[in-house]
Amino acid sequence: MSRHTTLPGPHLTALYLLHAGSMDVRLISLSVERHWKHAVRLVPTLDEARVVLVDCDRPGVEAAFEQLGPYPSAGIVCYAFHPKDHALRFPNRLILGKPLNLDALPGILAKAANDTAAIKATVTARRQVPAPVPTPPMAAVETPSSLGHGLHMDEERDLCGAMDDIPLTPGTPLSEKLFFAPDQYLIGHLSRAVEQAVASGRPHVISGLPHLIGVQPQPLPVCVTAFRGNQLRPFSMTQLPHATARIVSALIFSESVGTETVYAAEDFLWNIAAWAARGRLPVGTDPYQRVRLKAWPNFTQAFLSPHALRIAALWTRTWASPVEIATQLAIPHRYVFSVFSSAHFSGLLDRNAPTVAPIAVIPVAAHPSPSPKQEQRPSILSRILRKLLNAV
Amino acid sequence: MRSERARHNKIIFSGTVGAGKSTAIAALSDIPPVCTEAVASDETAALKKTTTVAMDYGLLNLPDGEKVMLYGTPGQERFSFMWEILSEGGIGLVLLINNANVDPLKDLENYLAAFKKFIASTAVTIGVTHMDRAQEPGLDAYRKKLAELGHDPLPAVFRADARNREDVATLVKALLYTLNPGLVDA
Numbered sequence: 001m002s003r004h005t006t007l008p009g010p011h012l013t014a015l016y017l018l019h020a021g022s023m024d025v026r027l028i029s030l031s032v033e034r035h036w037k038h039a040v041r042l043v044p045t046l047d048e049a050r051v052v053l054v055d056c057d058r059p060g061v062e063a064a065f066e067q068l069g070p071y072p073s074a075g076i077v078c079y080a081f082h083p084k085d086h087a088l089r090f091p092n093r094l095i096l097g098k099p100l101n102l103d104a105l106p107g108i109l110a111k112a113a114n115d116t117a118a119i120k121a122t123v124t125a126r127r128q129v130p131a132p133v134p135t136p137p138m139a140a141v142e143t144p145s146s147l148g149h150g151l152h153m154d155e156e157r158d159l160c161g162a163m164d165d166i167p168l169t170p171g172t173p174l175s176e177k178l179f180f181a182p183d184q185y186l187i188g189h190l191s192r193a194v195e196q197a198v199a200s201g202r203p204h205v206i207s208g209l210p211h212l213i214g215v216q217p218q219p220l221p222v223c224v225t226a227f228r229g230n231q232l233r234p235f236s237m238t239q240l241p242h243a244t245a246r247i248v249s250a251l252i253f254s255e256s257v258g259t260e261t262v263y264a265a266e267d268f269l270w271n272i273a274a275w276a277a278r279g280r281l282p283v284g285t286d287p288y289q290r291v292r293l294k295a296w297p298n299f300t301q302a303f304l305s306p307h308a309l310r311i312a313a314l315w316t317r318t319w320a321s322p323v324e325i326a327t328q329l330a331i332p333h334r335y336v337f338s339v340f341s342s343a344h345f346s347g348l349l350d351r352n353a354p355t356v357a358p359i360a361v362i363p364v365a366a367h368p369s370p371s372p373k374q375e376q377r378p379s380i381l382s383r384i385l386r387k388l389l390n391a392v
Numbered sequence: 393m394r395s396e397r398a399r400h401n402k403i404i405f406s407g408t409v410g411a412g413k414s415t416a417i418a419a420l421s422d423i424p425p426v427c428t429e430a431v432a433s434d435e436t437a438a439l440k441k442t443t444t445v446a447m448d449y450g451l452l453n454l455p456d457g458e459k460v461m462l463y464g465t466p467g468q469e470r471f472s473f474m475w476e477i478l479s480e481g482g483i484g485l486v487l488l489i490n491n492a493n494v495d496p497l498k499d500l501e502n503y504l505a506a507f508k509k510f511i512a513s514t515a516v517t518i519g520v521t522h523m524d525r526a527q528e529p530g531l532d533a534y535r536k537k538l539a540e541l542g543h544d545p546l547p548a549v550f551r552a553d554a555r556n557r558e559d560v561a562t563l564v565k566a567l568l569y570t571l572n573p574g575l576v577d578a
Contacts, residue, residue, distance in 0.1 A: 309565055
């Protein structure tokens with residue numbers, strides 16, 4: 001699996017956000033301000049743009065494209081929840097999936113800008129000879145496999161990143177990229193707000209964000225917000241400037257506009273943590289320490305990262321480190337790290353392993369070699385599972 | 393413990409009156425479920441107009457032509473003699489508890505006791521329904537109750553909407569992974 005890097009270089013990619021919603025503008029602006037200063041520069045007009053980012057999901061996108069007519073030298077990158085659907089409407093456009101992979105985006109923007117410039121140069125050169133000039137299809141531009149139309153990989157990468165496995169035993173220094181600092185994300189603020197609300201028995205509110213997030217500690221801890229689900233995910237994935245969010249105690253948290261959604265705090269924390277973690281661990285975590293899940297998360301509401309059900313099934317019954325769980329299930333470590341991070345913040349992690357941890361003797365990845373006949377006929381449980389996976 | 397092959401291809405749905413057993417089977421079944429609903433005449437009438445008096449029956453058609461039966465037990469405890477018969481040879485139990493009942497945690501205890509032998513040799517997942525009408529007890533209270541009852545590890549407990557196929561499928565998937573976390577889809 002290839003890894004994306006932000007393209008450094010002396011030339012900033014001049015980016016114009018066309019037809020993007022206010023939330024996206026804010027998030028991308030924050031990302032530029034905090035992380036892409038040396039790669040991307042937001043420009044206020046199309047005249048200055050080397051590349052344009054277009055939200056295809058918003059009504060009137062066709063009219064937005066018409067604005068681009070006078071700017072053939074600008075690269076165009078689109079994004080949408082369902083790129084495949086839009087690929088039919090706009091067959092020659094590069095369309096990324098939502099939420100945008102913020103690690104990869106600067107590189108993609110730079111590439112689109114450079115490719116378009118190169119195409120323009122080629123076209124200009126060919127115009128000097130009397131030959132028909134085929135319009136190079138934008139879809140043919142090489143794009144990272146995990147973005148754009150590769151929805152499955154795209155979602156997987158957004159959920160769990162692309163981190164390689166770490167050594168199976170401690171001793172080797174671990175990459176800083178393995179860890180994330182919760183305080184730089186929404187999850188850090190949310191976690192503190194829930195803690196303070198529960199400890200004080202009083203509602204708390206996170207302000208300073210596009211919408212308030214209220215935490216009601218009683219009778220059962222819940223989080224209330226007007227953030228829509230499709231806003232929360234990208235917002236949770238983005239690092240917030242230090243002073244963006246503030247936690248304040250409130251006598252009551254009134255539902256002012258009636259569009260708020262109420263989430264069980266545990267589910268909410270699980271999801272926000274998963275989106276922030278993206279296959280990483282909270283800073284300070286020892287990936288070799290044995291822990292256990294106190295209970296299954298509420299997987300009808302909590303986000304199901306790849307293999308999360310299998311991980312929960314195993315980790316509720318055995319003390320094991322994240323690395324051991326991944327090894328037993330024969331899955332990439334990042335999937336287990338994702339579950340670990342969510343469990344950590346939602347209070348489902350038990351770190352008090354007995355002094356002598358029981359050795360897990362569980363038939364998981366290590367299946368006995370099946371006979372040829374058995375190989376042709378998987379177990380009934382596997383077949384039911386496949387049916388359910390395909391059906392839902 | 394019997395081998396997978398020796399078991400019948402049967403998943404049992406049980407739980408309290410009005411918890412959504414029939415609905416859950418209907419949500420998952422590939423055929424219109426065979427129901428034995430009748431007009432409720434006992435204390436059930438206070439909870440809903442009709443109730444299952446024998447069993448519900450649905451079907452999952454597997455791609456290779458094999459079938460998995462989905463059996464729903466009647467909710468009333470006076471039919472509890474049927475529970476053991478219906479569950480005989482089943483793969484596992486999906487237990488649905490109506491959170492809007494007077495004492496859902498007691499219901500949980502009663503049903504776990506009734507299916508104790510079956511659960512011991514298979515597995516159980518628990519769907520808590522009607523939480524939109526009754527938020528309490530929360531899932532944590534269910535987990536505490538299960539721990540008190542000596543369930544270690546705790547079975548999966550999910551908030552569930554029996555009308556939602558995805559919720560019901562998630563309960564069944566959790567059941568399958570509880571039986572074998574190493575399971576991969578074939």
